[in-house]
Every structure is written in structure tokens, then in C-alpha cells.
Amino acid sequence: MTFSILIPYPTIPCLTHFRPVALPLVVAVNGRRKEVREERKINSMLATRALRLLGSRALPASVCVRGGHGVAKVEDYALPAYFDRRENPLPDIRFVANLSPEQKSLKEKEKGPWASLSNDEKIALYRISFNQSFAEMNKGTQEWKSVVAGMLFFIGVTGFVVLWQRKFVYGDVPHTLSAEYKEQELQRMLDMRINPVEGFSAHWDYENKQWKK
């Protein structure tokens, strides 16, 4: 989608009477792009040949920086980008930037009545402008399986860590958790008649000194 262009600055001579070129992206219509190319041809043959090698998209205007014209270099990320998002249905640029001859002729045909386009041509035009259809971009992946697997794995690792801690890190529990102490606690709760209606003491048979069946 985006080109990362390495311009060999030292080898492109920037002639002082070279007019700074507006980015081909701004000059989006094919017709004007041809005009610009004509101007370039008139101004400088060498630069044109070099520039043509780089393709017609995302030409930094920094071609002229060396010539002292002081045009700021435009970074790739600052240029309009194409991306498939549901909430941004019409991206700023077409997906396919460099049209092949058939695609160019198709674009010419698009200027006429659309009823004359066959279904395949319509689909071809769509694919020129867009990468994925909404159905394709919204399709779910199988990623959730990896996520769940990772979760469970790390929960298991945590289990091992906890067991190791219990054995090697923690000291003894307080004496109040010993069996005899807990029995005494239990007896005291029954003596105090904790929750005698529906809860704790309700299940104890005070006559026979045992839990109710």
C-alpha cells in the first residue's frame, strides 16, 4: 500500500529552475497528472527519468530540497493512507494506485453510462478502489482460540507458582486454625445459639447433643 521510497538524493540533480511539483496524490485525476509530467519533461530530462523509476505515488517534494527551495520533506505517514475499516467506509485514496492499461481503460469506460458495465467490470472497478469488501474485513478470525489457550496456560502456570509459594514461602498458620481450637469455637457458637431459627444452631439437636438428621 504505502511505498517506502529511498531516493538517492545525491544522484538527483535539482535544477534551480525546477518548479516544485505538487504531490501526485493531490493531482489525483489522471488528466492533470499527465500535465505535470509534461512540465517535468520540459524542465528536466534527467530528473524525470530518475523520478519515473520510483513510480508515480508518494513522491516526496523533497526532491527540490537540495536545490535550496526549502520545501519540507513529506513523510510517508503524513500522506493519505488506505485502510479497511468498518467505521471509515470511504478511505481517502484508492487502493490500487498504479493502474494497469486495462484498468485505465476501465476507468475511462466508467465515465460513461454505468448500465453498460458488465458485472465483472463493476467488480473489477470495486477492487481497484477497495482492498477488502465489508464481508471480508468483518469476518471473524480464529484468534479467540489462541487467546483462550494462552489464558488457560498462564492460569496453570499461576497455579504452579501458588503451590510453590505454599511450600517454600509461607510460614505456619496461626494456632487459632488448629482442630482443637476450631472445635472449641464451634461449641461456643452453639452455646450462644447462633442463628437458631434457620441457620447454624437450628441444625443442632440440643437434647441429644448431635447434628439433626
Add this chain to the structure above:
Amino acid sequence: MSLPKPVMRGLLGKRLRFHLPIAFTLSVIAAVAFKYAVTEPRKQAYADFYKQYDAMKEFSAMREAGVFESVRPSGE
């Protein structure tokens, strides 16, 4: 290439007309079920408990067990 135009309006209203009666009914059912499964048995359990409750007997039993601070078991 000629799909029917999807419904564009009244989507929330349609959803509410469908779901609100169901939600209302289910809530009422939940409340009624809670009343007759939980609160009525509980009220009955308390009523039964206090019908046969002898406060002095219980007090003496607790005193003998030694849980009170204001009155010690009769032996001491």
C-alpha cells in the same frame, strides 16, 4: 446486484415492542417466585420457632454454658 433495501427506521421501537413485554413478565414471575419460595417459608419458620420458644429455659442453658459476662454459671 439488486438486493432489497434493508429496513432503515423503527429498529429500536421494534426491539422494544418485542422485548419489553417479555422482560416485564419475567420480572414479575421472578418476584412472585421469590415471594413464595423464600419469604413465605421464612416467615413460617420464624412463626413456628417462636410458638414453642421458652426464653427462660434458653437463657439458663446459655448461662450454664458460660457465654455471658454479666451472670456466671450457677455453680460459681
